[in-house]
Amino acid sequence: MDAELEVISPPAGATEFTVGERVYRKSQSLSARRYAIMERLQQEMLNGRDPVEVFKNNKTAFELLNKQQFAQAAVLIHANMTGAARIADMDPNPAIKMFCLFWNYEGEDKKGMTDDQMREKVEDMQGVDVGFLFREAASSVPGFLAAYRLALEASSNEENQKSGNAPTPPSKG
DSSP states (O other): OOOOOOOBOOOTTOSEEEETTEEEEEOSOOOHHHHHHHHHHHHHHHHSOOHHHHHHHHHHHHHHHHTTOHHHHHHHHHHHHHHHHHHHTTOOOHHHHHHHHHEEETTOOOSOOOHHHHHHHHHHGGGBOHHHHHHHHHHHSTTHHHHHHHHHHHHHHHHHHHHTOOOOOOOOO
16 A cells, blocks of 8 residues: 655745755746746646636637638647647646746756656656645746736636627736
């Protein structure tokens, strides 16, 4: 029988925590190589796994197919298939990978990130509170939270307009 996994819950604002034998510390900057990885992960986060977004994409694709706009529908269907495949393959959420770009253990090469390094760090994070991982990933990326909120508002406003409801004004902050 496997021992129950103890969840590590670093406090908000923590700049270091320990997993197993490793002490992870938060970095305030990224190398150019890691920045390129972060940009790809941002796109995965914004386009990937949200079930509401999957439903909206399916609905829009259905409408496009009825209008015989096959290419546009194919793009939406492909995005949904890609997101579903990542979930089925148990691919770690992009936010966890993004977290791994900013949090490093002593002696880690901070210039880049190989697939093996990423897998190793993601494995280390299996026992860390996911809320902490997601908050840290979102707060580490300049402008990410604001862009994510705008995307959600735009999506909500678009849906309200389609359904005939009044649009929601953008929030300030």
